[in-house]
Amino acid sequence: MLEIPDQFKEKFTRLLGEAAAADLFAALRQPSKKAYRINTLKEGRVSYSQEKPVPGIPHAYYGEVSGKDPEWTSGLVYSQDPAAMFPAQAIPVQPGDRVLDLCAAPGGKSTALGQKLAGQGVLVANEISPSRAKILRENLERWGVTNAVVTNADSASLSARFPCFFDAILVDAPCSGEGMFRKSEDAIKYWSQENVDLCADRQKEILTEAVKMLKPGGYLLYSTCTFSPEEDEEIVSWLMDEYGFKVLPIEATAQAAAGRPEWGNGAVSLENCARFWPQDGVGEGQFVACLKAAGENAQAFASVKKGREKKEKKKGKGSKNRLERPSKEEAGYISEAIAGFNWPESLATWPSQVLKSQDHVFVPALDPAQLKGIKILNNGLELGLLKKKRFEPSHQLAEVLGQVTQERVVDLDERDYERYLHGESLQVASGLKGFVLVSSRGLVFSFGKLSGKGQLKNYYPKGLRQ
Numbered sequence: 001m002l003e004i005p006d007q008f009k010e011k012f013t014r015l016l017g018e019a020a021a022a023d024l025f026a027a028l029r030q031p032s033k034k035a036y037r038i039n040t041l042k043e044g045r046v047s048y049s050q051e052k053p054v055p056g057i058p059h060a061y062y063g064e065v066s067g068k069d070p071e072w073t074s075g076l077v078y079s080q081d082p083a084a085m086f087p088a089q090a091i092p093v094q095p096g097d098r099v100l101d102l103c104a105a106p107g108g109k110s111t112a113l114g115q116k117l118a119g120q121g122v123l124v125a126n127e128i129s130p131s132r133a134k135i136l137r138e139n140l141e142r143w144g145v146t147n148a149v150v151t152n153a154d155s156a157s158l159s160a161r162f163p164c165f166f167d168a169i170l171v172d173a174p175c176s177g178e179g180m181f182r183k184s185e186d187a188i189k190y191w192s193q194e195n196v197d198l199c200a201d202r203q204k205e206i207l208t209e210a211v212k213m214l215k216p217g218g219y220l221l222y223s224t225c226t227f228s229p230e231e232d233e234e235i236v237s238w239l240m241d242e243y244g245f246k247v248l249p250i251e252a253t254a255q256a257a258a259g260r261p262e263w264g265n266g267a268v269s270l271e272n273c274a275r276f277w278p279q280d281g282v283g284e285g286q287f288v289a290c291l292k293a294a295g296e297n298a299q300a301f302a303s304v305k306k307g308r309e310k311k312e313k314k315k316g317k318g319s320k321n322r323l324e325r326p327s328k329e330e331a332g333y334i335s336e337a338i339a340g341f342n343w344p345e346s347l348a349t350w351p352s353q354v355l356k357s358q359d360h361v362f363v364p365a366l367d368p369a370q371l372k373g374i375k376i377l378n379n380g381l382e383l384g385l386l387k388k389k390r391f392e393p394s395h396q397l398a399e400v401l402g403q404v405t406q407e408r409v410v411d412l413d414e415r416d417y418e419r420y421l422h423g424e425s426l427q428v429a430s431g432l433k434g435f436v437l438v439s440s441r442g443l444v445f446s447f448g449k450l451s452g453k454g455q456l457k458n459y460y461p462k463g464l465r466q
């Protein structure tokens, strides 16, 4: 492990006192803690130990998972720092809500939010970096979330499309990563007080846009994986002073330390923030603040919203880019390819909602008109692709259909599972024909296509092969 910078040590000795600072520095030399969450959207047996639950987080356990196991490829588990599980747990989200995860990749918190929504309402999961947005999409897809819109945009472009729109917004901000010192040498290498200050400025920029998108009385969950007050209590103080946010107590953080009023504007309610220190034994460093917006937010942005709606009505008329529904012939190809699969209840009405954009067929989570000008990686459930006189179901659909019991399944033994992950076609003993779900240890992780002679064509996406 690299040496912790002297300037960091001096700063935290000043802030915490000698003894507590020494505890922190000693904990930073210990190995990091590993944990995983189980996906309640899916059924299936997890082979990992469930002996040590993460306290306060339902369905979460200490232990390491492998990205090669069927538990992972089928989206039954997600590997996550235990302390990083608390932001999504702390934000009040109900099925049916409109939720935004503004800095979402790789998707640890988005997968948990998708689970909380249970297929009702919408999750906009946004990531500014194109390569990380792709990973975010893959993780949500694996998790079987059907009501997420994955976007690749900056916060200002989003706020122009969604004024006063969301019931809850999670800003898990890019930060100086002091809480990641045990996990990432880069976090130590690139640490400097200048970077802490730069991060604080960027956090304010992002939050300024987030605030515009929140409904009056909505919830804003702000989190970082850093210890510096400039990025934590000072930012929360700024949200309180500038916008009138209230800091709510967070349940289920018995093992976290309280926020430090003296590191911010002195308000006692800053104690409601949760600080996870590595020496407390939960996981890595994490700061969590749950805030409630004041009512006036409505007035501030109502005018923006009205203006936008008017413009859209005008534009909408006669627009050539309108999405279509699949033709009767195309609907026939779709039905033929996916006949015989059982659907989750939340998708019972999909045939009446399905849309087509060029050859992509999907069930939108949000009206595509609302997303004009935003780069979208996925809107709701991608059903698949129309090809010449046939239809190819998507990988996302396989991960979604894996949520319910199916008959059209081919289960692979360990060796064939590995070969399938590599992209090989297999010879299997099955009387089925056409598209089938492919599983291992009963966990569905892909589509495949069977010829009548037991030849299983590989449909595991090229980008995911290992």
Ligand SMILES: C[S@@+](CC[C@H](N)C(=O)[O-])C[C@H]1O[C@@H](n2cnc3c(N)ncnc32)[C@H](O)[C@@H]1O
Pocket (backbone or CB within 6 Å): 084, 102, 103, 104, 105, 106, 107, 108, 109, 110, 127, 128, 129, 132, 154, 155, 172, 173, 174, 175, 202, 206
């Ligand atoms: C702490 S990470 C998010 C982790 C994620 N919430 C999770 O739980 O998996 C912060 C993310 O913010 C993104 N980011 C960086 N600069 C940003 C900006 N100016 N606006 C929005 N997001 C930004 C980073 O690319 C990074 O993916």
